[in-house]
Amino acid sequence: MAIGMHSLQKTKFAALSRSVCGIAGKTLIINFPGSEKAVVECFYYIKDLLPHALHLINNDLALVRKTHEKLQGSGVAQSPTPHVCPHKTGKGDGVDRNSPYPMLPVNEALNLILQTVKTQETLPNLLKNFKSPVDIPPFRASIKDGYAMKSSGFSGSKKVIGYISAGDSIISDDFEEDECYKINTGAPVPLKADCVVQVEDTKLLKTKKNGQEDLVEILVEPKKDLDIRPLGCDLSKNSPLFPSVDLSPVVVKSLMASVGHAVPLHKPLVAVISTGSELLDPQDYPIEGKIYDSNTTMLRQLLQYFGFECFVTKVLSDDFEEVFETLSSIYDEVDFVICSGGVSMGDKDFIKPVLQKLGFQLLVGRVNMKPGKPMTFAAKGDKYFFGLPGNPVSAFVCFHLFALPAVRWCSGWTQEKCMLPVVQVILENQSVPLDPRPEYMRATITSRNGQLYASITGNQMSSRLQSIVGADVLVHLPARTETKTEAKAGDILPASVLRYDFITKYE
Numbered sequence: 001m002a003i004g005m006h007s008l009q010k011t012k013f014a015a016l017s018r019s020v021c022g023i024a025g026k027t028l029i030i031n032f033p034g035s036e037k038a039v040v041e042c043f044y045y046i047k048d049l050l051p052h053a054l055h056l057i058n059n060d061l062a063l064v065r066k067t068h069e070k071l072q073g074s075g076v077a078q079s080p081t082p083h084v085c086p087h088k089t090g091k092g093d094g095v096d097r098n099s100p101y102p103m104l105p106v107n108e109a110l111n112l113i114l115q116t117v118k119t120q121e122t123l124p125n126l127l128k129n130f131k132s133p134v135d136i137p138p139f140r141a142s143i144k145d146g147y148a149m150k151s152s153g154f155s156g157s158k159k160v161i162g163y164i165s166a167g168d169s170i171i172s173d174d175f176e177e178d179e180c181y182k183i184n185t186g187a188p189v190p191l192k193a194d195c196v197v198q199v200e201d202t203k204l205l206k207t208k209k210n211g212q213e214d215l216v217e218i219l220v221e222p223k224k225d226l227d228i229r230p231l232g233c234d235l236s237k238n239s240p241l242f243p244s245v246d247l248s249p250v251v252v253k254s255l256m257a258s259v260g261h262a263v264p265l266h267k268p269l270v271a272v273i274s275t276g277s278e279l280l281d282p283q284d285y286p287i288e289g290k291i292y293d294s295n296t297t298m299l300r301q302l303l304q305y306f307g308f309e310c311f312v313t314k315v316l317s318d319d320f321e322e323v324f325e326t327l328s329s330i331y332d333e334v335d336f337v338i339c340s341g342g343v344s345m346g347d348k349d350f351i352k353p354v355l356q357k358l359g360f361q362l363l364v365g366r367v368n369m370k371p372g373k374p375m376t377f378a379a380k381g382d383k384y385f386f387g388l389p390g391n392p393v394s395a396f397v398c399f400h401l402f403a404l405p406a407v408r409w410c411s412g413w414t415q416e417k418c419m420l421p422v423v424q425v426i427l428e429n430q431s432v433p434l435d436p437r438p439e440y441m442r443a444t445i446t447s448r449n450g451q452l453y454a455s456i457t458g459n460q461m462s463s464r465l466q467s468i469v470g471a472d473v474l475v476h477l478p479a480r481t482e483t484k485t486e487a488k489a490g491d492i493l494p495a496s497v498l499r500y501d502f503i504t505k506y507e
């Protein structure tokens with residue numbers, strides 16, 4: 001274009017010349033006009049652009065950035081004709097075919113998300129202040145299967161005057177020292193009994209005609225309080241239910257259940273939407289040109305794995321109206337939409353335009369990461385939208401790094417707990433080429449001599465869902481620099497833990 005523009009100022013016949021240029025691999029190919037004079041002139045017009053062009057082709061980000069800084073200045077004062085670099089951010093209009101969204105660093109995108117999503121700050125407090133409404137156990141309960149009796153009655157033979165099972169009501173009648181009740185673990189100890197002797201320390205002396213026990217010999221000295229859980233010994237009424245803040249859904253739900261209460265949380269309601277006219281239900285017969293939809297199942301399962309529920313699921317085709325209609329009404333039912341597909345540069349990638357038309361604020365439109373570059377996050381009031389890239393692995397990675405922390409944050413988790421835990425791992429692979437974008441590689445963990453070793457799960461293409469097989473962690477590989485172009489065996493790298501059971505092998 002530069003050659004054409006300048007040549008036209010010299011001669012209108014320049015319009016007829018083939019001003020073609022292109023890239024083959026890492027080679028820049030420029031087609032000059034036929035005459036020697038024109039070649040010299042044209043070379044003059046483009047020679048200053050060549051270093052920058054070569055830096056771009058070679059992904060020398062440091063040098064690319066340097067050029068930008070030089071051209072744009074660092075502060076408000078800009079060069080008279082600001083350099084809008086196509087690979088940085090474009091205007092997104094008819095002429096500029098580049099994404100208008102700045103490529104945010106992962107941390108910046110995450111911070112923006114957590115600053116935007118409203119948290120229930122009350123939850124940790126709510127749990128901290130929650131007093132148990134009941135005693136556990138709510139009665140004196142037997143710790144053993146055995147015989148309940150009075151400790152004042154000594155050992156020796158005793159008459160069995162009744163059977164008490166778990167779930168029976170509490171016996172308040174008085175009884176003699178040489179009498180006892182046969183009792184099961186967890187059953188209520190009679191009010192007038194003060195000890196239980198386990199069945200192993202007794203001998204059956206006589207059985208009634210109906211098969212029930214009549215007389216037993218107690219072989220040990222019964223001691224007061226032996227094998228009885230006193231009322232409220234596990235948890236006493238009006239004491240705090242949560243001695244420390246623990247937001248694990250397993251912990252919160254089961255503790256609340258143990259005192260007969262439902263969880264006092266507002267769990268965010270989440271919808272999973274998959275977009276793509278190519279998507280086929282996994283139960284359908286194969287159809288030419290279509291692919292099976294894996295993201296819907298994956299995202300639902302991930303939500304479930306981390307203790308959240310998927311309230312609604314929808315699969316939409318790449319149709320502006322359909323996406324628009326669905327997103328216009330779905331927020332009547334849910335707080336979050338976790339969508340996949342349709343966020344990149346295709347003429348059928350409608351997610352961003354639909355969000356704009358619906359009045360959402362697009363806070364994240366691209367992230368400097370691999371996979372997951374077109375990761376999108378938008379908000380309107382207290383309704384939130386995640387547009388995960390359609391490639392299944394990109395959706396998988398972005399769910400863990402962005403959507404999960406946001407949903408956790410919204411349900412009242414403390415900020416540092418929202419993110420996956422990060423551990424240090426030692427790389428096992430001989431050599432892993434670094435990408436210009438920071439990369440999150442799936443890897444299998446082996447524990448060896450107390451150290452965690454990470455082995456990358458094969459080809460890391462963002463379309464290859466198989467790379468999540470055996471993926472215990474996401475290893476954080478830094479962006480390539482001039483001096484560091486690969487990671488090597490023995491390198492120590494941070495890794496986000498994907499699973500509770502994240503050590504596949506012990507050696």
Ligand SMILES: Nc1nc2c(c(=O)[nH]1)N[C@H]1C(S)=C(S)[C@@H](COP(=O)(O)OP(=O)(O)OC[C@H]3O[C@@H](n4cnc5c(N)ncnc54)[C@H](O)[C@@H]3O)O[C@H]1N2
Binds near residue numbers: 293374462
């Ligand atoms: N010109 C450009 N093209 C693309 C860019 C770019 O920067 N410039 N980014 C690429 C990157 S990176 C990614 S990631 C993808 C993201 O694309 P979209 O979010 O728009 O997703 P789709 O185009 O709808 O689909 C991409 C890919 O994933 C498959 N897919 C989608 N949904 C599902 C599903 N539910 N289950 C299984 N597979 C799914 C879909 O068939 C496509 O193959 O864009 C690049 N393009």
Ligand code: MOO
Binds near residue numbers: 369373391394462463
């Ligand atoms: O960033 Mo895309 O997610 O490379 O595949």
Ligand SMILES: [Mg+2]
Binds near residue numbers: 341346349
């Ligand atoms: Mg697309």
